[in-house]
Amino acid sequence: xxxxxxxxxxxxxxxxxxxxxxxxxxxxxxxxxxxxxxxxxxxxxxxxxxxxxxxxxxxxxxxxxxxxxxxxxxxxxxxxxx
Amino acid sequence: xxxxxxxxxxxxxxxxxxxxxxxxxxxxxxxxxxxxxxxxxxxxxxxxxxxxxxxxxxxxxxxxxxxxxxxxxxxxxxxxxxxxxxxxxxxxxxxxxxxxxxxxxxxxxxxxxxxxxxxxxxxxxxxxxxxxxxxxxxxxxxxxxxxxxxxxxxxxxxxxxxxxxxxxxxxxxxxxxxxxxxxxxxxxxxxxxxxxxxxxxxxxxxxxxxxxxxxxxxxxxxxxxxxxxxxxxxxxxxxxxxxxxxxxxxxxxxxxxxxxxxxxxxxxxxxxxxxxxxxxxxxxxxxxxxxxxxxxxxxxxxxxxxxxxxxxxxxxxxxxxxxxxxxxxxxxxxxxxxxxxxxxxxxxxxxxxxxxxxxxxxxxxxxxxxxxxxxxxxxxxxxxxxxxxxxxxxxxxxxxxxxxxxxxxxxxxxxxxxxxxxxxxxxxxxxxxxxxxxxxxxxxxxxxxxxxxxxxxxxxxxxxxxxxxxxxxxxxxxxxxxxxxxxxxxxxxxxxxxxxxxxxxxxxxxxxxxxxxxxxxxxxxxxxxxxxxxxxxxxxxxxxxxxxxxxxxxxxxxxxxxxxxxxxxxxxxxxxxxxxxxxxxxxxxxxxxxxxxxxxxxxxxxxxxxxxxxxxxxxxxxxxxxxxxxxxxxxxxxxxxxxxxxxxxxxxxxxxxxxxxxxxxxxxxxxxxxxxxxxxxxxxxxxxxxxxxxxxxxxxxxxxxxxxxxxxxxxxxxxxxxxxxxxxxxxxxxxxxxxxxxxxxxxxxxxxxxx
Amino acid sequence: xxxxxxxxxxxxxxxxxxxxxxxxxxxxxxxxxxxxxxxxxxxxxxxxxxxxxxxxxxxxxxxxxxxxxxxxxxxxxxxxxxxxxxxxxxxxxxxxxxxxxxxxxxxxxxxxxxxxxxxxxxxxxxxxxxxxxxxxxxxxxxxxxxxxxxxxxxxxxx
Ligand code: FES
Ligand code: FES
Numbered sequence: 001x002x003x004x005x006x007x008x009x010x011x012x013x014x015x016x017x018x019x020x021x022x023x024x025x026x027x028x029x030x031x032x033x034x035x036x037x038x039x040x041x042x043x044x045x046x047x048x049x050x051x052x053x054x055x056x057x058x059x060x061x062x063x064x065x066x067x068x069x070x071x072x073x074x075x076x077x078x079x080x081x082x
Numbered sequence: 083x084x085x086x087x088x089x090x091x092x093x094x095x096x097x098x099x100x101x102x103x104x105x106x107x108x109x110x111x112x113x114x115x116x117x118x119x120x121x122x123x124x125x126x127x128x129x130x131x132x133x134x135x136x137x138x139x140x141x142x143x144x145x146x147x148x149x150x151x152x153x154x155x156x157x158x159x160x161x162x163x164x165x166x167x168x169x170x171x172x173x174x175x176x177x178x179x180x181x182x183x184x185x186x187x188x189x190x191x192x193x194x195x196x197x198x199x200x201x202x203x204x205x206x207x208x209x210x211x212x213x214x215x216x217x218x219x220x221x222x223x224x225x226x227x228x229x230x231x232x233x234x235x236x237x238x239x240x241x242x243x244x245x246x247x248x249x250x251x252x253x254x255x256x257x258x259x260x261x262x263x264x265x266x267x268x269x270x271x272x273x274x275x276x277x278x279x280x281x282x283x284x285x286x287x288x289x290x291x292x293x294x295x296x297x298x299x300x301x302x303x304x305x306x307x308x309x310x311x312x313x314x315x316x317x318x319x320x321x322x323x324x325x326x327x328x329x330x331x332x333x334x335x336x337x338x339x340x341x342x343x344x345x346x347x348x349x350x351x352x353x354x355x356x357x358x359x360x361x362x363x364x365x366x367x368x369x370x371x372x373x374x375x376x377x378x379x380x381x382x383x384x385x386x387x388x389x390x391x392x393x394x395x396x397x398x399x400x401x402x403x404x405x406x407x408x409x410x411x412x413x414x415x416x417x418x419x420x421x422x423x424x425x426x427x428x429x430x431x432x433x434x435x436x437x438x439x440x441x442x443x444x445x446x447x448x449x450x451x452x453x454x455x456x457x458x459x460x461x462x463x464x465x466x467x468x469x470x471x472x473x474x475x476x477x478x479x480x481x482x483x484x485x486x487x488x489x490x491x492x493x494x495x496x497x498x499x500x501x502x503x504x505x506x507x508x509x510x511x512x513x514x515x516x517x518x519x520x521x522x523x524x525x526x527x528x529x530x531x532x533x534x535x536x537x538x539x540x541x542x543x544x545x546x547x548x549x550x551x552x553x554x555x556x557x558x559x560x561x562x563x564x565x566x567x568x569x570x571x572x573x574x575x576x577x578x579x580x581x582x583x584x585x586x587x588x589x590x591x592x593x594x595x596x597x598x599x600x601x602x603x604x605x606x607x608x609x610x611x612x613x614x615x616x617x618x619x620x621x622x623x624x625x626x627x628x629x630x631x632x633x634x635x636x637x638x639x640x641x642x643x644x645x646x647x648x649x650x651x652x653x654x655x656x657x658x659x660x661x662x663x664x665x666x667x668x669x670x671x672x673x674x675x676x677x678x679x680x681x682x683x684x685x686x687x688x689x690x691x692x693x694x695x696x697x698x699x700x701x702x703x704x705x706x707x708x709x710x711x712x713x714x715x716x717x718x719x720x721x722x723x724x725x726x727x728x729x730x731x732x733x734x735x736x737x738x739x740x741x742x743x744x745x746x747x748x749x750x751x752x753x754x755x756x757x758x759x760x761x762x763x764x765x766x767x768x769x770x771x772x773x774x775x776x777x778x779x780x781x782x783x784x785x786x787x788x789x790x791x792x793x794x795x796x797x798x799x800x801x802x803x804x805x806x807x808x809x810x811x812x813x814x815x816x817x818x819x820x821x822x823x824x825x826x827x828x829x830x831x832x833x834x835x836x837x
Numbered sequence: 838x839x840x841x842x843x844x845x846x847x848x849x850x851x852x853x854x855x856x857x858x859x860x861x862x863x864x865x866x867x868x869x870x871x872x873x874x875x876x877x878x879x880x881x882x883x884x885x886x887x888x889x890x891x892x893x894x895x896x897x898x899x900x901x902x903x904x905x906x907x908x909x910x911x912x913x914x915x916x917x918x919x920x921x922x923x924x925x926x927x928x929x930x931x932x933x934x935x936x937x938x939x940x941x942x943x944x945x946x947x948x949x950x951x952x953x954x955x956x957x958x959x960x961x962x963x964x965x966x967x968x969x970x971x972x973x974x975x976x977x978x979x980x981x982x983x984x985x986x987x988x989x990x991x992x993x994x995x
Contacts, residue, residue: 081605082347108874343940
């Protein structure tokens with residue numbers, strides 16, 4: 001199981017306010033699938049319009065990365081810049 | 083972390099930039115400097131109304147004018163779906179972008195493009211633009227963010243329902259989106275505090291103010307191929323956006339990056355480029371379009387204005403126990419203010435257990451907001467840094483001390499979730515504290531302000547090519563438009579990696595046909611991400627150079643190492659060979675397999691967050707309300723300064739933009755929603771005589787994921803000045819203003835009210 | 838509209854162009870003469886990007902008509918270097934990184950040269966006020982001011 005932390009805003013939209021969700025996944029693409037299965041719309045939303053931070057590194061296009069029980073995973077809005 | 087910085091030969095030197103001579107002699111080609119044979123000039127017809135339905139557009143008179151080669155309206159443009167598409171890192175709703183480029187049903191701000199013309203001379207084009215008859219039904223408008231969220235405010239988009247809330251609202255409104263971040267329990271945090279301060283703040287939208295107006299030359303062939311030459315922060319962005327908007331395959335569009343006369347985020351989108359392509363298609367001739375300064379103000383750019391509430395609580399000894407922020411950011415006419423980053427950065431410099439931030443993205447009848455240096459962060463951090471300052475002074479704690487007590491460090495969880503790796507916030511505080519500036523006594527009517535700032539920095543797609551020429555010189559290609567000397571930094575990193583003379587490397591920013599996709603020059607990513615690509619391409623070239631030397635020596639490639647620009651046998655076991663220089667290997671390249679090169683196409687990860695701390699001294703004239711900045715010091719963690727002079731330049735330039743934001747810059751609208759100060763005379767950016775020297779102090783806490791430790795520099799310096807200036811004014815006057823800009827009338831009114 | 842035939846001197850060489858009565862010197866230089874080093878940032882006299890010398894006087898070429906240059910001497914950024922040899926200001930700007938995007942640079946250099954030609958020992962305040970009409974959004978002016986003062990010091994020393 002990996003633990004995925006959502007912002008309270010995202011949680012209100014997809015998980016009835018639960019900010020920490022656990023899914024079975026070995027990598028990010030499996031994580032997206034599992035999230036989508038448990039909370040319809042969430043996996044899709046993250047893939048298309050959000051970033052994911054894994055162990056402190058913000059990834060705008062995460063997909064192939066491996067995740068483990070110890071990974072710290074946060075879902076964030078996308079960040080651009082001037 | 084306290085290891086001595088590695089000694090580099092090129093990295094960290096102040097080499098002369100490769101494009102420098104062209105720029106000091108007037109040779110460099112900016113967006114408006116290209117003239118093609120047969121070229122015609124394009125002009126935009128803009129809405130005179132802040133909010134109006136477009137009933138009809140009659141182009142016949144304009145078309146009939148002698149010399150006119152084309153007239154276009156939104157009817158000439160494909161209709162885009164209203165669906166956000168991932169484009170680079172940003173989510174782009176191409177329907178909104180299309181409408182912003184050329185209004186279809188409604189004009190949503192004064193200055194929005196509604197039609198465009200092309201003619202053989204600029205004067206004729208101007209005349210033709212005036213002959214385009216647009217029939218409008220004027221609608222009620224709303225400019226201010228807090229007005230726009232009122233129940234009875236005119237609604238800009240009747241199909242827009244606030245996102246980020248559940249259940250979906252039943253009524254359309256001007257609130258496009260809501261974001262929220264929370265950690266711990268803010269209320270419990272306030273209960274544990276000895277002192278709680280809650281303040282409301284407002285900031286005005288400001289323009290990026292690049293001195294070069296937008297400019298483009300587009301040339302479409304009868305076979306559908308398009309050449310575009312333009313000033314932008316990303317020629318790949320221009321290609322992608324034009325391709326999407328005009329339904330032209332990317333491979334048919336070649337965009338060449340002109341030298342760019344400043345962008346600061348304002349040139350990360352398209353305005354003229356798609357119009358120029360459409361006009362060229364209709365005219366059958368190359369089309370040049372340039373904005374006047376007035377058009378730049380009315381029709382482009384601007385970052386959000388905002389209204390916000392910041393509440394923070396602390397114990398007697400300065401530990402912040404709870405923090406809350408509510409942010410309303412103007413998006414302009416279409417959704418997309420940087421409220422997400424504003425909310426995430428607000429409290430990021432501090433190690434807090436109990437935080438809550440709520441943010442709203444609000445549309446109103448003004449220009450569609452586009453990025454401006456660290457989008458969103460200067461706004462929210464201005465409010466937070468003001469309250470931190472007030473907490474410090476109420477508690478009798480030194481402003482650097484209170485920040486030190488609460489500073490985020492490695493392992494701190496930021497309010498937006500992520501735990502920081504190696505960061506250098508404390509180092510900037512220490513360096514600020516150690517300055518002579520911080521200890522210098524002040525005179526009457528003078529005050530000192532301190533403020534800090536945080537920005538994530540970003541990575542993203544970049545590519546690089548290293549070609550070893552026959553004579554041993556190096557052609558370095560990449561695709562990040564160079565706004566502030568990045569070609570010099572790229573060449574320095576390549577020289578360092580390859581072990582060759584910086585001057586033997588010629589870096590070029592090449593066109594979209596010549597290299598792979600690059601995300602825009604923005605977010606402080608180029609030295610980090612494109613630099614990473616350059617280092618990887620250099621390493622690939624080194625591997626090839628080693629392989630060639632191995633062939634010459636008839637040994638295994640593993641037996642060859644690369645040191646100081648030479649291939650050398652790894653040990654005496656390999657054989658007794660004279661080291662071969664890069665040039666010597668290049669000379670025999672034809673015998674060993676042909677031309678030698680190295681390439682890298684990457685999506686750079688692991689950008690290093692950066693912090694800055696600024697100190698500002700001001701003097702306030704109690705009779706006129708005029709604020710003079712007397713002295714300014716800006717400290718920033720750059721990770722590693724590849725070219726320290728350009729790092730200082732970024733810090734100084736960003737700080738001065740922040741000072742302008744704090745003191746002078748604002749848009750003034752009349753009651754019809756028309757901009758009254760669309761020029762540099764009345765929209766006053768800082769000039770040389772307004773300012774002192776800006777002492778830039780670079781701190782280097784290397785980013786472990788970058789080969790040289792680069793973090794990125796350009797965004798952070800604009801963040802602290804808003805609060806640093808405002809805290810200094812508070813110290814000088816004894817009055818807290820909590821609104822920007824701190825123009826003389828505001829100051830005078832504030833002083834009068836306090837008496 | 839009848840075009841005027843203008844004879845003038847640009848960067849020391851005799852030049853001719855045809856221009857309409859309302860055309861600015863800036864437009865003429867850029868579009869007719871092909872000297873695009875002089876930049877347009879505002880065309881209203883507020884940014885200084887278009888600075889040139891007209892008979893030894895510093896002017897905003899966007900506020901001067903093309904016809905006004907008749908019989909006068911125009912000096913632009915393109916004439917500042919002596920062949921291969923950069924003017925000391927140009928050299929100093931490169932060495933001290935006094936430019937970022939470089940768009941304001943031609944105007945700043947022309948204006949700074951005008952100052953040093955008459956005053957080779959300006960104070961920081963004098964330089965700041967002299968260049969107050971030349972907007973730069975990139976540098977915060979720090980390195981520009983230093984480069985001008987350092988060039989002046991070199992010129993005095995030389
Ligand atoms: S273009 Fe002449 S002063 Fe700006
Ligand atoms: S260097 Fe960009 S405007 Fe001065």
